[in-house]
Amino acid sequence: MSDRKTEILEATCRVIAREGADGLRMGTVAREAGVSSALLHYYFDTRADLLMQAFDHADVKADEVAEQAIADIPTAFGRLQRLLLIYAGADAVFRDDWLLWVEMWRSAIFDERLAESVRRSSASWVEQIQGLIEQAREEGAVSADVVVEDATQRLAAVVDGLGLQLLIGTITHDRAAELILGAISNELGVPLKARSTA
Amino acid sequence: MSDRKTEILEATCRVIAREGADGLRMGTVAREAGVSSALLHYYFDTRADLLMQAFDHADVKADEVAEQAIADIPTAFGRLQRLLLIYAGADAVFRDDWLLWVEMWRSAIFDERLAESVRRSSASWVEQIQGLIEQAREEGAVSADVVVEDATQRLAAVVDGLGLQLLIGTITHDRAAELILGAISNELGVPLKARSTA
DNA sequence: GCTCTGACTGACTAGTCAGTCAGTTGCGCA
DNA sequence: TGCGCAACTGACTGACTAGTCAGTCAGAGC
Numbered sequence: 001m002s003d004r005k006t007e008i009l010e011a012t013c014r015v016i017a018r019e020g021a022d023g024l025r026m027g028t029v030a031r032e033a034g035v036s037s038a039l040l041h042y043y044f045d046t047r048a049d050l051l052m053q054a055f056d057h058a059d060v061k062a063d064e065v066a067e068q069a070i071a072d073i074p075t076a077f078g079r080l081q082r083l084l085l086i087y088a089g090a091d092a093v094f095r096d097d098w099l100l101w102v103e104m105w106r107s108a109i110f111d112e113r114l115a116e117s118v119r120r121s122s123a124s125w126v127e128q129i130q131g132l133i134e135q136a137r138e139e140g141a142v143s144a145d146v147v148v149e150d151a152t153q154r155l156a157a158v159v160d161g162l163g164l165q166l167l168i169g170t171i172t173h174d175r176a177a178e179l180i181l182g183a184i185s186n187e188l189g190v191p192l193k194a195r196s197t198a
Numbered sequence: 199m200s201d202r203k204t205e206i207l208e209a210t211c212r213v214i215a216r217e218g219a220d221g222l223r224m225g226t227v228a229r230e231a232g233v234s235s236a237l238l239h240y241y242f243d244t245r246a247d248l249l250m251q252a253f254d255h256a257d258v259k260a261d262e263v264a265e266q267a268i269a270d271i272p273t274a275f276g277r278l279q280r281l282l283l284i285y286a287g288a289d290a291v292f293r294d295d296w297l298l299w300v301e302m303w304r305s306a307i308f309d310e311r312l313a314e315s316v317r318r319s320s321a322s323w324v325e326q327i328q329g330l331i332e333q334a335r336e337e338g339a340v341s342a343d344v345v346v347e348d349a350t351q352r353l354a355a356v357v358d359g360l361g362l363q364l365l366i367g368t369i370t371h372d373r374a375a376e377l378i379l380g381a382i383s384n385e386l387g388v389p390l391k392a393r394s395t396a
Numbered sequence: 397g398c399t400c401t402g403a404c405t406g407a408c409t410a411g412t413c414a415g416t417c418a419g420t421t422g423c424g425c426a
Numbered sequence: 427t428g429c430g431c432a433a434c435t436g437a438c439t440g441a442c443t444a445g446t447c448a449g450t451c452a453g454a455g456c
Contacts, residue, residue, distance in 0.1 A: 004403080020308050022220030026444060036405045041445060099307070106304050108366050109297070110218050115366050122368055153373075154356055154381050157363065161355025164362075168306050168313050170320055171351070183352050186384050202433080224414060234435045239415060 005043050008033045012054035017096040021051060021103040052114065055104045059121050062097045076135030077142070081184060083132065084155060087163050088176040098163050126156050133188065143189030151187040158183045203241050206231045210252035215294040219249060219301040250312065253302045257319050260295045274333030275340070279382060281330065282357050286364065286374040296361055324354050331386065341387030349385040356381045 011033035015024050026047055030037040044050040066086055070079040087098045108118040130152040136142045162176045171179075184190075209231035213222050224245055228235040242248040264284055268277040285296045306316040328350040334340045360374045369377075382388075 020220070020304075022218070023308065025442090027442095037444085038406080038446080039404055042402095042404070047444065102304065102307075105362060105366065106218075106300065109300075110221065118366055119368055122363075122366075150377060150380055153360075153369070154377055154384075157357075157359030157377070158352055158355045160359035160362055161357070162351075164303060164358055165320070165355065168303065168316055168320075170317050175351075179348060179352055179355070182348055186352075223412090225412095235414085236416080236436080237434055240432095240434070243415095245414060 004035070004039075006057075008035065008040060008043060008050075009054050009057040012050055013058050013096070013100060016051075016054065016103055017099050021107050024051065026050075051107075052117070055100070055107075055114070056117065058097065058100045059104075059117075062101070063124075065093075065097070075141065076132050076139055077188075077190075080129065080132040080136055081181065083129065084159050084180050084184065085177055087159065088166065088173055088180055090173040095166075099167060102164065102167065126152060129156055136188070141188070141190060146187065146189055155183060155187055202233070202237075204255075206233065206238060206241060206248075207252050207255040210248055211256050211294070211298060214249075214252065214301055215297050219305050222249065224248075249305070250315070253298070253305075253312070254315065256295065256298045257302075257315075260299070261322075263291075263295070273339065274330050274337055275386075275388075278327065278330040278334055279379065281327065282353060282378050282382065283375055285357065285361050286371055286378055288371040293364075297365060300362065300365065324350060327354055334386070339386070339388060344385065344387055353381060353385055 008029065012024070012029050015029050015032050019025075019028065024047070026037045026040050029050070030040055033040075040050060044053065066083060069086055070082045073079045073082055087094050104114065105118055108115040130148060133142060133146075133148050133152055137144075137146070137148070159180060162171065162179060165171045166173065166176055206227065210222070210227050213227050213230050217223075217226065222245070224235045224238050227248070228238055231238075238248060242251065264281060267284055268280045271277045271280055285292050302312065303316055303320075306313040328346060331340060331344075331346050331350055335342075335344070335346070357378060360369065360377060363369045364371065364374055
C-alpha cells in the first residue's frame with residue numbers, strides 16, 4: 001500500500017474520532033491529510049469505501065497495539081487484566097481507538113455490509129478474552145466451576161458498557177478500572193488480592 | 199402540548215429508529231408525520247431542536263413503560279430482574295427504545311448540550327437500579343458483603359454492553375437474558391435457583 | 397531530450413437539505 | 427357576516443457536499 005493511502009486512512013481516523021463517522025466530510029479529510037479531495041477519490045471509489053477501509057485500518061492497528069501491550073506479561077491472568085483495562089485507560093490514543101470502534105459499531109446498525117465486519121472483529125476480541133481465561137484456568141488462577149463462555153461474554157459486555165460511560169464522562173478512568181478488576185474477580189472466582197497488572 | 203406536536207415527535211422517533219439520528223431528514227419526518235416540512239419549523243426552531251425534544255420525549259415514555267412493567271411485581275429482587283431484562287427482550291418496541299437511547303448516547307459524544315441530558319437520564323436509570331438493590335438487600339435477597347455502588351454500576355454496564363451486541367445481532371435475546379440473570383446472581387451473591395421474573 | 401505514466405490538483409456540476417416566507421384555510425368569537 | 431388568529435402549506439433559496447474531469451507535473455525508461 002502506498003504511503004499516501006495510509007496517510008489518508010490515518011487522517012480519516014482522526015476526523016472520525018473528532019466529528020463522528022456521519023460527520024465525516026471528504027473535504028475535512030482532505031484538509032487533514034493535506035491533499036486535494038480529488039485525491040481521496042483517486043484512492044477510494046466512494047466516501048463509504050473510505051470509511052470502511054478506515055475502520056478496517058483502525059481495527060488492525062488496535063489489535064497490534066493490544067497485542068504489544070500484553071506481550072511481556074508472564075501470566076495469562078495478568079494478560080487478561082491488562083487487555084480488559086486497555087480501553088479504560090486515560091491514554092488519548094485508546095480513547096480515539098475506542099471511539100472509532102463505537103462509531104463503527106453504531107454505523108453497522110444501519111449498514112449490513114459494515115455489520116459483517118463488526119461481527120467478525122467483535123468475535124475475535126471475544127475469542128481472545130476466552131482464550132486468556134482458559135489459559136488462566138490451566139494456570140490455576142480461575143476457579144473450576146466458572147462457565148468460561150458466560151464469564152467471557154459478561155466481561156466483554158462490562159468493558160463495552162463502561163467504555164460507553166467513559167466516552168460521555170459519567171465515570172472516571174480510575175473508577176472504570178476498579179470496576180473492571182472487580183468484575184474479573186467476580187466472574188472468575190478469585191479474590192482481589194494481587195493486582196498484578198503491569 | 200398540542201397533539202400535532204406529539205405526533206411529530208413520535209414520527210421523529212420512528213425515523214431515528216429506522217435511519218439513525220444523523221440520518222434523520224426533516225423531509226422524511228414530515229412525510230412520516232403526514233405534514234409539510236415547514237410545519238416542523240413551525241413547532242421546532244431547528245433540526246437540532248427537534249432531535250433533542252424527540253430524545254427527551256422517548257426518554258420520558260421509556261421511563262413510563264419501564265415503571266409500568268415492574269409495578270405489579272411483589273419483591274424488589276423480582277423488579278430488579280425484570281427491569282434489567284426489559285431491553286434484552288425481543289419486543290420490537292423495546293428495541294426501538296433501546297436503539298433511540300444508543301443514538302442519543304452516541305450523539306452526545308459530539309454534542310455537549312445533549313451530553314448533559316444523557317448524563318441526567320443515565321444517572322436516573324442507575325439510581326433506579328441502585329434503589330432496587332438496596333430494597334432487595336432489606337428483603338434479605340442480597341448478601342451482606344456486596345458493595346452496592348459497584349454492583350449497580352457493573353450491572354448497568356453489562357446490560358448496556360449486551361444491548362449493543364443485540365443491536366448488531368452477535369447474540370440472541372435468550373442468551374442476553376440468561377447472561378443478565380447470571381450477572382445479577384453473581385453480583386448480588388444469590389444462587390440462580392428461582393427465576394421469579396414474571 | 398523525448399515520451400509515457402502515475403500521482404495529484406482546481407474548478408466544476410448535480411444534487412441534497414435545512415430553513416424561510418408569502419399566502420391559505422378553518423375556526424372561534426363579536 | 428366578517429374579523430383575527432393559530433395552524434398549516436408550497437414554492438423557493440442559499441449553503442453545502444460527493445463525485446467528476448480536464449489538465450499539470452515530476453520522474454522513470456529509452
